[in-house]
Amino acid sequence: MNSSELGQAPRIMSASESVIDLKLKAIWETRPGIRGVLCSVDHKRIGIRYIVTAFVFLFMGGIEALIMRLQLSHSDLKILSPEAYDQLFTMHGFTMIFLYAGPVLSGFSNYLWPLLLGSRDMAFPRLNALSYWIFLLAGIFLYASFPLGLAPNAGWFNYPPYSSISYNPGPNIDFYLLGLIFLGISTTVGSANFLVSLLRTRAPGMSINRLPILVWGTLTASIGNLLAVPAVSLACVLLFMDRQFGTHFFDVEQHGQPLLWQHLFWMFGHPWVYAIVLPALGIVSDALPTFCRRPLVGYTPVALATVATMIVGFGVWLHHMFATGMPMLSLAFFSAASLVITIPSAVSTFAWIATIWTGKPVLTTAFLFLSSFIVLFVIGGVSGVMTGAVPLDWQLTDTYFVVAHLHYVLIGINVFPVIGGIYYWFPKMTGRLMGERLGRWNFWTMFIGFNLGFFPMHIVGLMGMPRRIYTYAPGLGWDTINLITTVGSFVFAVGIGLFLVNLLVSLRRGRPAGANPWDAPTLEWSVPSPAPAYNFVVIPVVASRHPLWEDRLNESPERSSLSRGYRLVQGRETLATTVLDAQPDLILKMPGDSYAPVVLALALSMLFVGLILHSLWCTGIGVAATALAVLVWLWPQRRLGQRAEPAHV
Amino acid sequence: MSELGVRDQSLPVGSFGRKSSGWYGVWTLVLTESAIFVYLLFSYFYLASQANGDWPLGGIPSLKLAAPNSIILLLSSAALLWAERSGARRGQRLRLLGGITIALVLGIVFAVVQLREWQTKVFSIHSGTYGSIYFVVTGFHLAHVVVGLLVLLALLVWAVLGYFDRERHAPLTIGAIYWHFVDVVWLIVFASLYLAPRLR
Numbered sequence: 105m106n107s108s109e110l111g112q113a114p115r116i117m118s119a120s121e122s123v124i125d126l127k128l129k130a131i132w133e134t135r136p137g138i139r140g141v142l143c144s145v146d147h148k149r150i151g152i153r154y155i156v157t158a159f160v161f162l163f164m165g166g167i168e169a170l171i172m173r174l175q176l177s178h179s180d181l182k183i184l185s186p187e188a189y190d191q192l193f194t195m196h197g198f199t200m201i202f203l204y205a206g207p208v209l210s211g212f213s214n215y216l217w218p219l220l221l222g223s224r225d226m227a228f229p230r231l232n233a234l235s236y237w238i239f240l241l242a243g244i245f246l247y248a249s250f251p252l253g254l255a256p257n258a259g260w261f262n263y264p265p266y267s268s269i270s271y272n273p274g275p276n277i278d279f280y281l282l283g284l285i286f287l288g289i290s291t292t293v294g295s296a297n298f299l300v301s302l303l304r305t306r307a308p309g310m311s312i313n314r315l316p317i318l319v320w321g322t323l324t325a326s327i328g329n330l331l332a333v334p335a336v337s338l339a340c341v342l343l344f345m346d347r348q349f350g351t352h353f354f355d356v357e358q359h360g361q362p363l364l365w366q367h368l369f370w371m372f373g374h375p376w377v378y379a380i381v382l383p384a385l386g387i388v389s390d391a392l393p394t395f396c397r398r399p400l401v402g403y404t405p406v407a408l409a410t411v412a413t414m415i416v417g418f419g420v421w422l423h424h425m426f427a428t429g430m431p432m433l434s435l436a437f438f439s440a441a442s443l444v445i446t447i448p449s450a451v452s453t454f455a456w457i458a459t460i461w462t463g464k465p466v467l468t469t470a471f472l473f474l475s476s477f478i479v480l481f482v483i484g485g486v487s488g489v490m491t492g493a494v495p496l497d498w499q500l501t502d503t504y505f506v507v508a509h510l511h512y513v514l515i516g517i518n519v520f521p522v523i524g525g526i527y528y529w530f531p532k533m534t535g536r537l538m539g540e541r542l543g544r545w546n547f548w549t550m551f552i553g554f555n556l557g558f559f560p561m562h563i564v565g566l567m568g569m570p571r572r573i574y575t576y577a578p579g580l581g582w583d584t585i586n587l588i589t590t591v592g593s594f595v596f597a598v599g600i601g602l603f604l605v606n607l608l609v610s611l612r613r614g615r616p617a618g619a620n621p622w623d624a625p626t627l628e629w630s631v632p633s634p635a636p637a638y639n640f641v642v643i644p645v646v647a648s649r650h651p652l653w654e655d656r657l658n659e660s661p662e663r664s665s666l667s668r669g670y671r672l673v674q675g676r677e678t679l680a681t682t683v684l685d686a687q688p689d690l691i692l693k694m695p696g697d698s699y700a701p702v703v704l705a706l707a708l709s710m711l712f713v714g715l716i717l718h719s720l721w722c723t724g725i726g727v728a729a730t731a732l733a734v735l736v737w738l739w740p741q742r743r744l745g746q747r748a749e750p751a752h753v
Numbered sequence: 754m755s756e757l758g759v760r761d762q763s764l765p766v767g768s769f770g771r772k773s774s775g776w777y778g779v780w781t782l783v784l785t786e787s788a789i790f791v792y793l794l795f796s797y798f799y800l801a802s803q804a805n806g807d808w809p810l811g812g813i814p815s816l817k818l819a820a821p822n823s824i825i826l827l828l829s830s831a832a833l834l835w836a837e838r839s840g841a842r843r844g845q846r847l848r849l850l851g852g853i854t855i856a857l858v859l860g861i862v863f864a865v866v867q868l869r870e871w872q873t874k875v876f877s878i879h880s881g882t883y884g885s886i887y888f889v890v891t892g893f894h895l896a897h898v899v900v901g902l903l904v905l906l907a908l909l910v911w912a913v914l915g916y917f918d919r920e921r922h923a924p925l926t927i928g929a930i931y932w933h934f935v936d937v938v939w940l941i942v943f944a945s946l947y948l949a950p951r952l953r
Contacts, residue, residue, distance in 0.1 A: 112766050227774045296781035303777055330781060334789040342796070342889070351878055351885035353796070358881050361803050364796060371792070679764075680772065691766045692774065735907060740916050740924050745767015747911070748918035 114670045114679070114691060125641045127673055132224065132638035134697055143697035145229035146637055150236050151215025152533060155526070157240055158208035162519075163600075164247075165199035168192045170597055177590035179578040189574035190257040191276070195250065197260030198280070202287055203243045205380040205518045210235070210294050212525055213322040213383060215533065217298065219628035219635060220316050222307025222644045224678040225694055227300040230701050230737065231293050237705035238290035245712060246283035249276065256280035259572060261369055262343075264354040264362045269347040275716060278347065281340040282712045288337040289708065295326035295333075304680045304692070307627070309646035309664070311686050316626055316649075317400065320407045321386030324414045325379035331418070332379070336372035339365055348718075363428060370421035378417040381517045382410055385452060387525040388474050392456060394528070394624040395471040396463025399650060399657070402455040409448035416445055426494055427501040435494045442492035449485055453478060468622075469543030473524030476551055480516025484509060487562065502572075505565025511558045523550070523603060530607075531621045535633045536614030542606040550599030557592025560585045625650035630666050642669035643679045646686075675743070693744040704733040768923035775927045783934045786897070790938050793890050794945050800882045810883040811875045813950045818870045822863055823943050829859035830936040833905070833929050837922070844919040849912050853925075856932065857905040864898050867891065887946065894935075894942050901935045904928045 134144040144150070172192050175183045184192065214232060218225055226232050249255045256276050258267040267277045302315075302323050315323075343365065345351040352358035354365055393400045400406060422430065422438035456478050465471060487509040491497050500506060523546075530538050564585045569576065576582055620629040629652060631639060644666045648654055651664035670679050676694040681687055711726030713719075740746035768775060801808055836852020839845060871888070878888040908928045911917065917925055 112763065114764060228778065292785055296778060296785070299781050300774055300777040304774055330785040331788045334785055335792045338789060338792045338796070345885070345889065349878070351889065352882050353800070353885055359804060360882055360885075361800060364799055367799065368792060368796070371795075677766075680774075688762070688764055690769060690772045691764050693767045731903065738907070738924070740768075740911060745769075746773075746921070746923060747916035748921045 112674070112691060114672055114688075125636075125638065128638040128641065129636065131673065131676055132636075134637065140697065142702050143233075143699055145225070145233045145695065145697055145701070147214050147218050147226050147229065147232055148533070148635055148637075148639075150232050151211050151213075153236055154207055154211030154214055154239070156211075157236075157243070158204045158211055161199050161203040161243060162208070165196050165204060166597055166600065168196040168199070170593060172196065173590040173593045175574065176576075176586050178587065179576050179580070179583050181575055184574060186574045187257065190572075191250075191253075191255040193572060194256045194259055194262075194280070195246075198246065198256065198283075200514065201260055201376075201380070202284065203239075203246075205514060206291065206376075207239050208522055209322070209325070209380060209383040209518075210239075210291075212387065212522070212529070213298060213318070214294075216318065216529070216628060217301055217322070218305065218639055219532075219631065220319055220626060221301070221305055221310060222627050222640060222646060223301070223305035224639050224643075224672075224676075225305075226297050227304050227692075228293075228297045230695050230698050231297050233698075233701035234704055235290045235294035235297065237702050238286065238293075238708065241705055241709045242283055242287035242290060245286060245709065246279055249279040254279065256283075261373065262365075263369075264343060264346075264365050265356060267343065268354060278344065278716055281344045281347075282715055285337050285340045285344075286708065286712050288333045291329050291333050295329040298322055298326040299330070303683050305678060306681050306686045307644050307646050308669075308679065308681055308686055308688050310681070311684070313404070314646060314649045315407075316386070317389035317403070317406055317410065318383060318386030320410045321383040321389075324410050325382050328375040328379050328414045328417070332372045332375035334372075335368045336376075339368035339372070342368075344715075363425075366425050366428065367421070370424045371418075373424065374421045375414065375417050377513070378414050381513070382413065384518050384521040384525075385410065387521045387528075388456060388477055389452070390626065391470060391525060391528040392474045393459050393463070394622050395466045395468055395474070396459050397466065398459065398463040399625070399653070400455060401458040401462065402451070403649065405451050406455045409451040412448040413445060416441060416448070420445065423492055423497070426497045439492060439494045443489060445492075446485065446489060449481075453482065453485075468527070469538070469540055469547055470524045470527035472544070472547045472551075473520050473527065476547075477516060477520040477524065480512055480520060480554075483559075484512030484516050487512060500565065502570055503565040504561045504569045504571055507571050508558055508561035508565060511561070515554060515558070520550075526607070528622070529628075530610065530614075531617030532628055532633050532635060534611060534614070535617060536610055537617045537621060538610040538614060539606050542602060542609070546599060546602040546606055548599075549602055550596055553592050553595030553597070553599050555592070557589050557596050560588050560592070564589075620652065625653040627651055627666075640669075642667070642671050644669050695741075695744060698737075700733060700737040704730065704737065707733050768921070770923055770926050773923040773927070775923055776930075779927045779930045783930065786934065787938070789893070790941065793893060794941070797886050797890055797945060800886055804882060807881065808883055809887070809946075809950050810880055814947050815873075816947060818866055818873070819943060819947050822866045822870070823939060825859050825866070826863045826936050826939055829856045829863065830933050832856040832859065833932055837925055837929055841917050841922040841925055842919065846912075849917065849925075850909070853905060853909045853912055857902065857909060860898060860902050860905060860932075864895060864902065867895055867898075890942060890946065894939055897935045897938065901932045904931055 134140040134146050134149065171184065172189065175181050175189060214226070254274055254276050256262070256279055258272060258277060262277065262280055265271060302319065342351070342353040346353050346355060352360045354360045354362045356362065389400055389406055420438055420442045422434055423442045426435060460475060487505070491500055491506060491509055527538050527543060564582050567581060569582050617633050619632050627644065628635070630644070644651070644664060647662040647664040648659060650657060651666060654663050672678065672691065676696055678692050678694055679688055680690040680692045682689045707726055707729035711723055711730060714722030714726050742749070765772065770776065832852050832855035836849050836856065840849030840852050876884040878884050905928070908925055911924060
């Protein structure tokens with residue numbers, strides 16, 4: 105055993121940030137061609153793939169919504185059959201919540217984390233690729249049901265007994281159950297990767313009080329996912345067993361409990377709501393201050409509010425079940441807990457307002473999206489408080505008021521920050537700025553269309569229009585409001601279309617962006633645009649929350665060291681630091697591009713396809729292939745420092 | 754300007770026991786898998802609280818096979834602990850190979866006894882909610898045991914191939930955490946399904 109294999113003193117050197125380092129490039133860059141497409145473990149490629157794929161699902165879910173809006177634009181229309189309408193609203197909900205809202209934020213975080221944390225990759229690069237492939241294949245699996253006319257049809261929360269085999273004998277619900285379990289694997293491995301990346305791959309000096317809020321948001325969401333996703337996966341397993349293997353978990357005739365599904369689903373569902381908004385709030389907390397030309401007001405309260413929201417979020421699931429006949433005591437407890445959520449939400453809201461108020465806002469398109477989000481957040485929050493109060497909830501349950509609320513929350517808190525975030529980070533991803541002129545048109549069309557489309561839903565809900573009806577009788581006074589909603593949703597869709605046009609045009613003809621076009625404070629803006637494959641020529645050393653604004657803010661005499669730091673060029677390497685105070689701890693050997701993730705994802709798909717086809721062979725081969733792929737993946741490699749050196753060396 | 758933290762110091766390279774990413778990774782696995790069992794036992798107690806009459810089906814479950822079997826699983830964990838602590842860490846190859854083998858054999862015994870226990874039940878997975886939840890909870894655990902046995906088998910092969918020495922045996926440390934987790938979960942399942950019904 106010679107000591108140089110066990111330990112090495114990393115070289116510390118200086119480098120100009122703008123220099124593309126050829127040696128690092130050769131080590132880190134994905135090779136071109138189909139092999140690169142299938143094998144790449146570059147977190148930036150994976151992040152962009154995640155965002156693009158999520159947007160494709162957003163467009164599909166959007167088209168589904170527009171077809172439904174046509175059907176509802178007037179009473180007694182027959183554009184869709186009831187069965188087709190059921191499939192459409194179920195797929196719309198599933199798509200937007202599971203295939204767009206969660207994954208798009210994973211995309212941002214996959215792209216940004218190592219750049220924000222000062223690392224060369226995530227802790228588990230291959231796991232990162234795996235989580236993308238499973239997301240893609242689970243989405244395809246689910247959508248394969250559509251052309252067959254067998255799409256899930258029991259709503260995105262799929263309550264039994266309607267989803268049980270007696271009332272829903274086709275494979276529709278099985279697509280839902282298996283698709284959700286499959287997708288859950290992607291969410292889980294992705295979350296594990298974020299958590300370990302945070303614990304291990306921060307640059308030296310990046311202590312937890314210096315983390316960008318986006319990192320806090322994604323970290324909180326990841327821990328939430330690790331604890332919550334098993335609830336829904338288990339619920340899906342139990343219902344699948346009921347449907348296919350004759351168990352009686354939800355079967356009323358055998359004293360099964362349909363409410364058990366609701367408990368398990370919402371124990372997952374409510375934390376999940378926060379998992380798909382907290383990282384988006386992080387986008388706002390990080391990007392908005394750049395355009396206000398000052399640091400975020402109240403960093404610590406906002407970070408704590410993020411964590412507090414998730415913790416309380418685990419104790420509010422019953423507020424989705426107020427109308428199921430719970431004991432008064434439970435109603436009171438869960439209603440109170442739900443209202444407590446307003447406190448951390450208000451903390452963040454006032455922090456953003458104060459940041460704008462005391463800053464010097466620069467009215468870019470990104471700023472418009474991020475600041476208007478605050479308005480939508482407040483509207484969605486207030487309607488949330490209303491539905492959190494038991495007596496009002498009894499009145500509002502299963503009406504369009506709830507539909508309005510959840511769209512204000514999901515579009516207001518997810519889509520608006522996400523599009524603002526794309527305007528903000530597009531230059532880093534592509535090296536070009538997005539068009540500002542078209543950007544204004546894009547923003548105002550979306551903002552007006554959204555409010556025109558969704559605000560009236562509150563009113564028609566209060567008038568008593570139930571959700572999930574494929575049509576309604578004339579003379580109820582709902583026609584005009586529904587027509588306005590339909591017009592608004594089409595205006596909103598045009599806005600999304602303008603965004604797409606702007607994106608495609610800017611990709612070709614956008615103004616070249618330098619490393620830091622917005623004069624922003626965080627580490628990702630210290631590297632060239634687009635970011636090189638290895639991220640950083642040297643691993644930087646961080647001395648504050650705003651490494652690029654230190655001279656200006658002059659909060660302390662210490663300065664971050666961006667051009668002098670750990671070099672690490674003996675193969676794919678990055679620095680591991682200690683969990684609490686981010687001191688150098690170990691040199692991580694990182695795996696390179698590999699077929700293992702895509703092969704494992706395909707093996708798992710085979711397992712799920714086998715289950716839906718009731719094919720023992722296909723399932724069996726899928727299981728065996730999965731086990732084999734995992735074994736090959738985990739086989740200890742000398743290159744990664746995972747096994748002993750032979751004695752004779 | 755002070756060179757914050759940038760020092761010429763020698764750092765270990767690659768996977769080192771508790772410093773390896775895999776060590777952190779397996780704890781995230783334990784976290785999320787624990788959650789699965791929490792939700793499973795929630796379902797068990799929820800169904801129990803809503804049941805009318807027949808719970809547990811066929812009377813209070815017998816400890817005749819389950820209690821000794823729990824001890825077998827604990828011994829298996831102990832053997833693996835020994836393989837790591839007193840085998841791998843001290844470079845004692847015989848103890849390393851012996852410990853993993855004993856753990857593997859005891860694990861297989863546990864699985865076989867568990868299957869036998871299933872056969873002795875007077876009810877099946879189709880017999881009402883109790884039958885369903887009993888077999889699903891113990892089945893989930895047994896599936897984890899099977900995965901754990903495959904892990905132990907891989908570790909044994911790698912140990913035979915000489916992949917582990919005094920300094921480098923992170924895969925063993927990581928695999929062992931999973932196996933200990935499977936054992937601890939069994940104790941909780943055992944307490945919930947076999948001991949708790951005796952408390953009335």
